[in-house]
Amino acid sequence: MAAMRVDRRSALALGGGVLAVGALTAGGIAVRSPYAPPPQLPAGSWDPGPAAGTYDLGGHRVELGGPGVPRNRRFRVLRAGTPVWWARAGVIGAGRGTLEWTDVTGHFSDRRRLDRIWTDARCESAEALGTDTLRLTGRFGVRPGEGPDWQLTLGSRGDVLEVDLEVPDADLVLLRSDLAVDEGVHGLGAQATGFDLRGRDVVLVTREQGVGRGKQPVTVLAEKTQGAGGSPTTTYAPMPTLVTAGLRGLDWSQDRVAEVDLRDRLEVSVWDRRLTARWRTAPTPRELVRAPHDTVPGWTGTGAILGLQGGSAEVRRKLAALDGAAISGVWLQDWVGQRSTGFGSRLWWTWELDRRLYPDWDQLVDELGQRGIRVLTYINPFVVDAGEKPGGVRRDLYHEALQRGFLVGHPDGGPYILDQDGFGAAMVDLTNPAAYAWFGEVIAAMPRTGGWMADFGESLPFDAVLHDGDPRELHNRWPLLWEQLNASVRGADEFVFHRSAWRGSRAAHWAGDQLTSWDAYDGMASALLGMLAGGVSGLPLMHADAGGYTSLPQRVVRARRDAELLLRWSEWCVWSPVLRTHESNRPAENAQVWDQPAAPAFAQQTRVFRELAGYRAEVVADDLPAIRHCWVEVPGSAAAGRDDQYFFGPSFLVAPVLQPGAGGREVSLPPGRWVLVWTGEEYPGDRVVRVRSLIGQPPVFHRVEDAGAAAISRRIRAL
The missing domain is CATH 2.60.40.1760 (glycosyl hydrolase (family 31))
Incomplete structure (x- = not known):
C-alpha cells in the first residue's frame, strides 16, 4: 500500500502531547506556525518609457504618466473619472x-x-x-x-x-x-x-x-x-x-x-x-457582490433539518422529545454505519445502507414522510476497504474502483491512501470520465428523500497522479469538480450542501467544522465571520452547523458545548438560509437539541424559523448574500464597521449573542427608526443601544417603515 496521509479529524485525536505542549504554551514558548507569511516582495517601479501618454478605450481611460508626473499618476486606469486601478510603485x-x-x-x-x-x-x-x-x-x-x-x-x-x-x-x-x-x-x-x-x-x-x-x-x-x-x-x-x-x-x-x-x-x-x-x-x-447560484428547495426553509444518528430507534426517540417543533428534514449521516476512532464517532464510507443500524429503513422513511419530514444522507469523494466492517458489504466499491483504475494515484505507484484516524481511504479520480460517471451512479443510488451533505473536496495532494491533468492546476478546482458531480445527479427538490468551494461554485455551503466553543478563532463567532466573507466572495447561500462540530475532551484544551451555547448558536441560525443541527463528533459529551432543558426552547426557535419561510424564500432566490455584512446594506454607517451583526436579507438586522452568560448586548443601529422584533419597541437609529436578550431572542430589528417585516414580527410575537 502507498504512503498514508492523515486529515484534520485524525489530528484532532491530539494524543499524548497535551500536557507537554500545554506547559510550553503556559511558559510562553512559541511554536512557529508553518502558515507564517513570507517576507514582502520589493516595492518595484513602473517606467512608462516611450509609451507615456493617455489612452481612451471604451469606458476606461489609461494614464501612463511620464517624467514630471506625480508618482501616484504614473499608472492609472479610470472609469468615469474615478480611479479603478493605480499604483505609485x-x-x-x-x-x-x-x-x-x-x-x-x-x-x-x-x-x-x-x-x-x-x-x-x-x-x-x-x-x-x-x-x-x-x-x-x-x-x-x-x-x-x-x-x-x-x-x-x-x-x-x-x-x-x-x-x-x-x-x-x-x-x-x-x-x-x-x-x-x-x-x-x-x-x-x-x-x-x-x-x-x-x-x-x-x-x-x-x-x-x-x-x-x-x-x-x-x-x-x-x-x-x-x-x-x-x-x-x-x-x-x-x-x-x-x-x-x-x-x-x-x-x-x-x-x-x-x-x-x-x-x-x-x-x-x-x-x-x-x-x-x-x-x-x-x-x-x-x-x-451579486453572484448567481442554484436554487434551494423551498421545504428547507419551513423547519429545522436535524442531524440525528444512532439507528432507527434512536431517531424515533430523539424526534419524540421534540414534539411541537417545526422539522422539515432529518440528516442521517450514519446511514452507512458507524465506527469508533480516537477522534470520536466516524462513518463507514462504503456508500451502502447499514441494515444492522437501520433494519427498518423503508418503514422509518415512510413514517417520516407522512409527517412531512425529508431524509437526507451523507457522502464524500472517498472509498474505503470495508473488509473489517461488521456484517460485510454487498458491493465492495473500493476494490471495484481499484481494479478499474478509478482512484487517484500515488507517485510511488498504487492508489493514494489517506489515513482517516485508523482507517485508510482513497479518492475517486474525478478527472477520469469513466470514474466520474461510475461515482455519479453510486451517489444517485443513495437512499434518501431530501438530499445529502457532500463533504470534503479539499484533499487532493499536490503530488497526486491523475488520469488527466496536473494536480497543481486541479487542487483548487477539485471542490468544483466534486460539486458538479453531485449537481449532475441531484433531484430538483433535493438539498445538497458542500464544505469546500472554488471559483464557479453555485451550490449551498456550510461554514465548516467549528469547535464547540464561543470564540472568534474557531468557534461560533468564527462561523459568522466566515459566512459574512463568503457572502461577498460568490458564496451567497451559507449556513452553519448549529452548535458546532469539533469537541475536544482533553483537559487542557477542552471544548464541549452546553445548552446555552447550543441554543445561542441555533437562535441566530434561525435568521439564516438553513437551520441545521449537528450532534458533534462526540455526541454523548455535548448538549443536544432533544435534551432537557434545551428541547422546548429549540422547538420554539424552529417555529420562529417557520414564520420566516415566505421571506426566506425571497432572500435565497436573490443573488445577493442571504447573510449580509452591514457594509452591504448600510455602507458609510457606523454599523458597517461591525463584524458581529448582520442583515438577513434586506429587512432584518440580527445581532447574535456571542458571549456566555450575557443577558444582552450592544447593537449599532443604522440611521432611521428601528423596531425590536420580540417586543415591538421602537429605537432611534444612528447610535449604539443596549438590548436585553433572552435565550431564543437575539436582538433582531427591522425598519419602522418596512410593512412586510412588521407583519412577520407580529406573527412571531403571537407564537
Missing part, C-alpha cells in the same frame, strides 16, 4: 522559483522559494487593438536584458476592465494596486477572521481550516503534535475574488495557488505564467 511583477508543499494531517502549508524576482517594469510600446483594447509590452529590470519580457493587455467591457498579463519565462506573475487610506478589503472566500483583510497575507488554497486557528493552547497543541493548528486565513472555501470599500472588485481566472498580500498594498501573485483578471466597479456594494 510597481504595477506588475514576475518571478522564478518553486512553491513547496507540506501536507500534514490534512493541512497544506507552503514554502515559497523565489530564485529571481522582478518588480521593476519598463513599458516599451502601447498598441490600440480596436477602440476598447490596449496592448502594452515591455521588459522587467532597470537595465537592458536584466529581466524577461512581458505583455499586458487591457480591455474595456462596460464597467469591467479586463487584464491579461503574460510572462512566458516566469513561474509566478503578480498584479499590484494601491489602496486608499480607509479602503477595506473583503472576501477571498469563507475567511473566518475580520471582515477587513488589510494587514493580512492570504494564501488561496483549499484545505482543512485548522484546529484552533490561533486559539491557545489548542492551536499550538494541534500544530506541535499533528501540524493541524491552522491560521486565521486557512479555509475550506477560498475564492479568487475580493471587493473593497472603494467599490472596486477584483477576480481572476487561474486555478493555481495564489497569494494575496494586503500588508502594504493590494498584491495578487499567482503561480502561473499568465494572470487574467477583471477589475469591476459598481455604484453600491449590493451591485458589486
Whole structure:
C-alpha cells in the first residue's frame, strides 16, 4: 500500500502531547506556525518609457504618466473619472522559483522559494487593438536584458476592465494596486477572521481550516503534535475574488495557488505564467457582490433539518422529545454505519445502507414522510476497504474502483491512501470520465428523500497522479469538480450542501467544522465571520452547523458545548438560509437539541424559523448574500464597521449573542427608526443601544417603515 496521509479529524485525536505542549504554551514558548507569511516582495517601479501618454478605450481611460508626473499618476486606469486601478510603485511583477508543499494531517502549508524576482517594469510600446483594447509590452529590470519580457493587455467591457498579463519565462506573475487610506478589503472566500483583510497575507488554497486557528493552547497543541493548528486565513472555501470599500472588485481566472498580500498594498501573485483578471466597479456594494447560484428547495426553509444518528430507534426517540417543533428534514449521516476512532464517532464510507443500524429503513422513511419530514444522507469523494466492517458489504466499491483504475494515484505507484484516524481511504479520480460517471451512479443510488451533505473536496495532494491533468492546476478546482458531480445527479427538490468551494461554485455551503466553543478563532463567532466573507466572495447561500462540530475532551484544551451555547448558536441560525443541527463528533459529551432543558426552547426557535419561510424564500432566490455584512446594506454607517451583526436579507438586522452568560448586548443601529422584533419597541437609529436578550431572542430589528417585516414580527410575537 502507498504512503498514508492523515486529515484534520485524525489530528484532532491530539494524543499524548497535551500536557507537554500545554506547559510550553503556559511558559510562553512559541511554536512557529508553518502558515507564517513570507517576507514582502520589493516595492518595484513602473517606467512608462516611450509609451507615456493617455489612452481612451471604451469606458476606461489609461494614464501612463511620464517624467514630471506625480508618482501616484504614473499608472492609472479610470472609469468615469474615478480611479479603478493605480499604483505609485510597481504595477506588475514576475518571478522564478518553486512553491513547496507540506501536507500534514490534512493541512497544506507552503514554502515559497523565489530564485529571481522582478518588480521593476519598463513599458516599451502601447498598441490600440480596436477602440476598447490596449496592448502594452515591455521588459522587467532597470537595465537592458536584466529581466524577461512581458505583455499586458487591457480591455474595456462596460464597467469591467479586463487584464491579461503574460510572462512566458516566469513561474509566478503578480498584479499590484494601491489602496486608499480607509479602503477595506473583503472576501477571498469563507475567511473566518475580520471582515477587513488589510494587514493580512492570504494564501488561496483549499484545505482543512485548522484546529484552533490561533486559539491557545489548542492551536499550538494541534500544530506541535499533528501540524493541524491552522491560521486565521486557512479555509475550506477560498475564492479568487475580493471587493473593497472603494467599490472596486477584483477576480481572476487561474486555478493555481495564489497569494494575496494586503500588508502594504493590494498584491495578487499567482503561480502561473499568465494572470487574467477583471477589475469591476459598481455604484453600491449590493451591485458589486451579486453572484448567481442554484436554487434551494423551498421545504428547507419551513423547519429545522436535524442531524440525528444512532439507528432507527434512536431517531424515533430523539424526534419524540421534540414534539411541537417545526422539522422539515432529518440528516442521517450514519446511514452507512458507524465506527469508533480516537477522534470520536466516524462513518463507514462504503456508500451502502447499514441494515444492522437501520433494519427498518423503508418503514422509518415512510413514517417520516407522512409527517412531512425529508431524509437526507451523507457522502464524500472517498472509498474505503470495508473488509473489517461488521456484517460485510454487498458491493465492495473500493476494490471495484481499484481494479478499474478509478482512484487517484500515488507517485510511488498504487492508489493514494489517506489515513482517516485508523482507517485508510482513497479518492475517486474525478478527472477520469469513466470514474466520474461510475461515482455519479453510486451517489444517485443513495437512499434518501431530501438530499445529502457532500463533504470534503479539499484533499487532493499536490503530488497526486491523475488520469488527466496536473494536480497543481486541479487542487483548487477539485471542490468544483466534486460539486458538479453531485449537481449532475441531484433531484430538483433535493438539498445538497458542500464544505469546500472554488471559483464557479453555485451550490449551498456550510461554514465548516467549528469547535464547540464561543470564540472568534474557531468557534461560533468564527462561523459568522466566515459566512459574512463568503457572502461577498460568490458564496451567497451559507449556513452553519448549529452548535458546532469539533469537541475536544482533553483537559487542557477542552471544548464541549452546553445548552446555552447550543441554543445561542441555533437562535441566530434561525435568521439564516438553513437551520441545521449537528450532534458533534462526540455526541454523548455535548448538549443536544432533544435534551432537557434545551428541547422546548429549540422547538420554539424552529417555529420562529417557520414564520420566516415566505421571506426566506425571497432572500435565497436573490443573488445577493442571504447573510449580509452591514457594509452591504448600510455602507458609510457606523454599523458597517461591525463584524458581529448582520442583515438577513434586506429587512432584518440580527445581532447574535456571542458571549456566555450575557443577558444582552450592544447593537449599532443604522440611521432611521428601528423596531425590536420580540417586543415591538421602537429605537432611534444612528447610535449604539443596549438590548436585553433572552435565550431564543437575539436582538433582531427591522425598519419602522418596512410593512412586510412588521407583519412577520407580529406573527412571531403571537407564537
